[in-house]
Structures are given as structure tokens and as C-alpha cells.
Amino acid sequence: MIYETPRYLYSGDQYLTIEIGDEMTLRANFKVIGMDRAIQEARIKGCIETFPGWRSLLLSYDNLEISTRDLIAELKRILDVIPEVTEVPSRLIELPVKYGGRWGPDLDFVARSNNLSAAEVVRIHSETIHWVGMVGFTPGSPQLMQLSPSSLLSVPKYTSPRIYTPKGTVALGGSITAIYPVVSPGGYQMMGVTPVPIYDRYQSLSIFEKSPVLLQIGDRLKFVPVEAEECDFIRQKVWEETYEFKIKKEFYSI
Amino acid sequence: MSQATLEVIQPGIFSTVQDLGRRGHFASGIPPSGAMDRFALRVGNLLVQNPLGEAGLEMTGLGMTVRALRETVVALTGGSFEADLNGNPFPVWETIALRPGDLLSVGKALAGWRGYLCVAGGIDVPQVLGSKSTYTLGGLGGVRGRTLKKGDLLEVGLPRVSLHSIQGRKVKEAILPKPGAEKNLRVVLGPQDDHVQEESIETFLNSDYRVSIRANRVGYRFEGPQLYFKKRAESRDAGLDPSNIVDDGNAIGAIQIPAGKEPICLGVDGVTMGGYVKIACLIAADMDRMAQLRLREVMRFKRVTVEEARYILEEALGKIKEENIIRQ
Numbered sequence: 001m002i003y004e005t006p007r008y009l010y011s012g013d014q015y016l017t018i019e020i021g022d023e024m025t026l027r028a029n030f031k032v033i034g035m036d037r038a039i040q041e042a043r044i045k046g047c048i049e050t051f052p053g054w055r056s057l058l059l060s061y062d063n064l065e066i067s068t069r070d071l072i073a074e075l076k077r078i079l080d081v082i083p084e085v086t087e088v089p090s091r092l093i094e095l096p097v098k099y100g101g102r103w104g105p106d107l108d109f110v111a112r113s114n115n116l117s118a119a120e121v122v123r124i125h126s127e128t129i130h131w132v133g134m135v136g137f138t139p140g141s142p143q144l145m146q147l148s149p150s151s152l153l154s155v156p157k158y159t160s161p162r163i164y165t166p167k168g169t170v171a172l173g174g175s176i177t178a179i180y181p182v183v184s185p186g187g188y189q190m191m192g193v194t195p196v197p198i199y200d201r202y203q204s205l206s207i208f209e210k211s212p213v214l215l216q217i218g219d220r221l222k223f224v225p226v227e228a229e230e231c232d233f234i235r236q237k238v239w240e241e242t243y244e245f246k247i248k249k250e251f252y253s254i
Numbered sequence: 255m256s257q258a259t260l261e262v263i264q265p266g267i268f269s270t271v272q273d274l275g276r277r278g279h280f281a282s283g284i285p286p287s288g289a290m291d292r293f294a295l296r297v298g299n300l301l302v303q304n305p306l307g308e309a310g311l312e313m314t315g316l317g318m319t320v321r322a323l324r325e326t327v328v329a330l331t332g333g334s335f336e337a338d339l340n341g342n343p344f345p346v347w348e349t350i351a352l353r354p355g356d357l358l359s360v361g362k363a364l365a366g367w368r369g370y371l372c373v374a375g376g377i378d379v380p381q382v383l384g385s386k387s388t389y390t391l392g393g394l395g396g397v398r399g400r401t402l403k404k405g406d407l408l409e410v411g412l413p414r415v416s417l418h419s420i421q422g423r424k425v426k427e428a429i430l431p432k433p434g435a436e437k438n439l440r441v442v443l444g445p446q447d448d449h450v451q452e453e454s455i456e457t458f459l460n461s462d463y464r465v466s467i468r469a470n471r472v473g474y475r476f477e478g479p480q481l482y483f484k485k486r487a488e489s490r491d492a493g494l495d496p497s498n499i500v501d502d503g504n505a506i507g508a509i510q511i512p513a514g515k516e517p518i519c520l521g522v523d524g525v526t527m528g529g530y531v532k533i534a535c536l537i538a539a540d541m542d543r544m545a546q547l548r549l550r551e552v553m554r555f556k557r558v559t560v561e562e563a564r565y566i567l568e569e570a571l572g573k574i575k576e577e578n579i580i581r582q
Binding site for chain 2: 009010011012013014015017019022023024048049050051052053054055056057058060063064067068069134135136137138139140141143174181182184199201211212213216217
């Protein structure tokens with residue numbers, strides 16, 4: 001559901017949650033992106049930064065510069081006239097993935113849960129364009145929605161989270177794909193690994209010059225299946241800092 | 255120009271370089287980091303006459319031993335720690351001059367849990383994304399993005415004033431927090447308190463909670479009574495458990511209650527998003543208090559309004575001023 005007007009929810013005294021619905025849809029996501037744009041452009045005194053997500057935006061502010069009440073009043077003024085956003089800038093980024101095997105131990109489980117073969121899961125997952133609906137949890141980790149898939153892949157998450165997920169793991173939980181940028185615990189089913197960094201704390205590859213994080217809300221990903229040998233070859237290029245990302249700057253509309 | 259001024263002889267349990275944190279990268283999943291107890295860091299910097307947001311060393315539970323390689327002036331603030339300088343007792347909340355070869359040894363926390371060592375001129379490490387703060391999960395800032403280890407050489411910036419002029423400065427007793435004496439963490443309800451049954455909100459606000467051993471800069475887990483959720487309409491995207499919501503951004507200080515058990519209050523290195531109901535959020539001023547809670551300590555959550563929270567923060571920051579420093 002998308003609400004008629006945004007809800008302003010306290011997140012302590014330095015953050016405000018602006019919620020526009022309770023669904024994970026492109027429509028909700030586009031509204032949040034539009035809201036984010038409007039707030040950024042308004043340059044409200046005391047606002048520090050925004051964090052747009054699936055269906056809400058977390059705004060951090062300095063409550064010594066602007067009281068919560070004044071902030072909400074200001075936001076209401078801005079967001080009452082928020083235009084319906086139908087098109088956003090959206091990069092299309094190719095990421096190589098080695099599916100299955102040692103780095104994708106849950107691929108067969110994903111296949112069984114969807115009554116498909118592992119090969120069919122790989123085909124569907126890599127043919128489907130994925131939408132970045134939110135970035136976070138750990139640095140640069142994208143939450144990805146399948147855009148008009150030929151068959152929606154879905155799988156239960158781990159009942160008890162594992163302690164260790166290797167860096168670069170591509171995993172499915174529910175119908176959301178995530179990529180693990182750093183070693184961390186996790187609950188999504190591990191389908192494969194990408195040899196390409198989406199988070200580079202040293203900012204050594206040129207793409208990371210401005211930020212150690214590759215992806216942002218509104219980007220789209222295309223996973224390209226590679227075999228183990230090519231995966232190693234790409235990894236080598238990343239080490240040598242000669243890997244070049246395949247990125248197309250486009251727009252996407254609903 | 256910076257010069258190696260301190261050598262880490264023994265690093266303690268979890269010692270890092272911290273300033274007041276970084277801004278502008280939350281939307282990329284990078285939390286602010288920075289000192290958990292900002293009051294202690296700011297006052298430490300005031301003592302040695304650094305800018306209040308300058309980087310110092312944060313120690314956790316068990317402090318560190320450092321050797322001075324050059325002349326400098328330092329101040330130890332935060333919790334009360336066993337500490338000695340070349341074997342002689344070392345005071346907290348005042349400035350002490352170190353000479354080359356001096357051994358400053360900070361031991362166990364006696365009261366409170368985090369200590370801050372501020373150095374005249376500030377710890378000089380490169381700014382990463384606008385801050386010197388260490389964020390270990392993302393490997394950013396501080397010394398190579400990690401906790402300090404034996405043998406690390408720490409450089410210090412140029413002091414703003416002469417070292418001689420900042421010796422013998424001490425904080426007035428009246429403005430010092432009393433670790434262990436204050437048993438409340440003040441919270442503002444929301445953003446999802448409306449998912450929780452009213453009786454359970456009362457339970458949350460009126461029960462003793464114990465700090466679990468799973469307590470660090472990412473989050474503090476508290477042991478206490480079971481909380482219950484309201485029946486909700488079926489949600490396609492939220493997940494099966496009533497404590498699940500459609501993922502949203504986590505404020506620093508947000509208190510998640512997965513399955514209604516063991517509230518987790520996020521620290522300054524907290525995960526930036528999640529899919530659990532957040533019953534309330536810690537007010538900014540009380541991150542300092544949480545930072546000083548000891549493992550297994552018992553405390554309570556107390557409700558305040560956002561207006562009260564603002565007043566509390568203003569009052570806390572107002573204490574950090576030159577008038578509250580005594581010259582001995």
C-alpha cells in the first residue's frame with residue numbers, strides 16, 4: 001500500500017523517518033527517489049543527509065539548528081507538492097558472477113524451492129535485470145528487485161543466520177537479491193560470487209574515486225554468468241587495477 | 255608537520271582512533287562512526303586545547319599502554335580506569351605532560367567502559383571520507399581501518415598552543431558524569447512503536463534490562479522480558495514474523511526488537527538498514543551513557559519527548575566550555 005500523504009515518524013531526536021507506504025515496489029521506490037530529490041533541492045537548514053530506501057526516507061538533521069516540529073512543518077510544505085516521478089537516471093551495470101559450486105552452495109536449494117533446475121535458475125537470474133531499491137546494512141550492499149522476470153525466483157532466508165559470508169557473495173532471500181561487499185554474517189541463500197568489487201575501501205580502481213561504494217538507489221544490474229577460469233582472470237585484472245566496469249548511463253521510467 | 259609521538263606497547267581489547275565521525279555516506283551504507291562517548295572526547299580535546307572534534311584514542315574495557323617518543327600533553331577522559339605513568343597513579347579528566355620515554359599504562363575500567371586519550375595537536379591520521387574515525391567493519395579511517403596493535407606509531411599534529419600553557423588543566427567535578435550512578439537510557443518512542451502492543455510498551459519502559467555480552471560499537475543487546483506485537487494486516491513484503499517490517503533505514507540509536515526479544519540498540523557503527531520493528535530510539539545525548547555501560551549492568555529505558563531530548567543535548571553541550579576548566 002502507498003499512503004495518501006507521507007507519515008512523519010520520530011527516529012530519535014536527530015533522525016526522522018518519512019514513510020510513504022509499506023510495499024517493496026518500483027512505484028514506491030520512485031516516489032521515495034522523487035521525495036529525496038525534493039528534500040535535497042530545498043536545502044532545509046539543519047538537514048545533514050538523506051537515506052532513500054524502498055518505501056521510506058531516513059533524514060538526519062541537527063535538532064539544535066532546526067526543531068523537529070519546524071522540520072516536519074517545512075517537509076510538509078515541500079512534500080505536499082511533490083511531483084509524480086516517472087523517469088529517473090539509472091545506470092545499467094554488468095557484473096560477472098560465478099554461479100554455484102564452492103561459492104554458491106545454496107544454488108541447488110534455490111532451484112528445488114522454485115521447481116527448477118540449477119541451470120534454469122542461473123538462466124532466469126542472469127537474464128533478468130535487477131533494480132537497486134536500497135543500499136546499506138553493510139557498506140555498499142545493494143538490495144535488488146527482479147524487473148519483470150520470466151519467472152519470479154523466491155526462496156526462504158536462513159532460519160538462523162550464518163556467521164560468515166564471503167566477500168562478493170550473490171545471494172537470494174525472499175525475492176530480493178543482495179551482494180555482500182564485505183565479509184559479514186548473512187541470512188540470504190548463497191547462489192554465487194562476483195569477482196568484481198562493489199566496495200573498495202582503498203578506492204584504488206578509478207570508478208571508486210569519489211566514493212568507495214559502486215552502487216546507488218536507481219541503478220540496474222545485469223549479472224553475466226562466467227565460469228571459474230574467467231572468474232579468476234577477472235579477479236586478476238581487479239588486482240592489477242586494469243579491470244574496467246561495463247556501465248551504461250541511461251534513464252529508466254515506469 | 256606531524257611526528258611519531260606515541261608508540262603502542264599494548265593495544266588493549268578494542269582501541270581505535272575516533273573523532274566525531276563522518277557525514278554524507280549513510281545512503282551508501284556507511285554509518286557515521288566516531289567516538290561512542292562524544293562528551294568525553296570533546297572534553298578531552300578542550301583540556302588539551304584542540305578543536306573539540308579532533309581525533310583521540312578510544313579504549314574499551316581494558317585500556318592501552320603507550321610510550322611517549324616526544325614531549326607532549328595528554329588527557330584521559332571517559333570512564334574511570336586503572337592508569338599509571340611510569341608506575342605512579344595517573345588521574346583522569348586532567349592534562350598531564352609526557353616526556354620522551356614515559357610509559358603511560360591504562361588498565362581495566364573501574365567504572366564506566368570507554369576511555370579517551372586526547373593528545374595536544376590531535377592524532378594525525380589521514381581523513382577518509384571526511385573523518386579520521388575508524389570504522390572497522392568497512393575498514394575505513396584510523397590506522398588502516400583497524401583496531402590499534404602493538405608497535406603502531408601514532409603521529410600527532412601541531413598543538414595550537416604551547417605545551418607549557420596547557421599543563422595542569424582539570425575539569426570541574428560538577429560537570430562530570432558519574433558512571434554507574436545513572437541507570438536510565440532516555441529514548442524517544444518510534445518509528446514503529448505502533449506495531450507493539452500497548453502493554454508491551456509499558457513493559458519496555460518499566461522493566462530492568464541487562465546489558466548482554468554482545469555489546470559493541472555496532473550495537474548493544476539487552477536482556478529483558480518478552481515484548482508482543484499487535485496483530486497486523488498480512489503484508490506481502492514484510493516477512494512472516496510480526497517483528498518484521500519492510501526494510502527501512504536505521505537511525506543511529508535505533509532500538510530493534512527482533513521477535514520481541516533482546517532489544518538491540520544500534521551504536522555509531524550500526525547497520526544502516528534492517529527489517530525489524532524499531533520500538534524507540536536512544537536520544538543523541540545518551541549515546542554517551544550507553545558507551546559507558548558495563549557488560550551485565552542493569553538499566554532501564556526512559557521515555558522523553560523530542561523537545562526534551564533537544565534540551566538535554568543543549569544542556570550537555572553547554573557544559574563543554576572553558577569556564578568549566580580549572581587551572582591548577
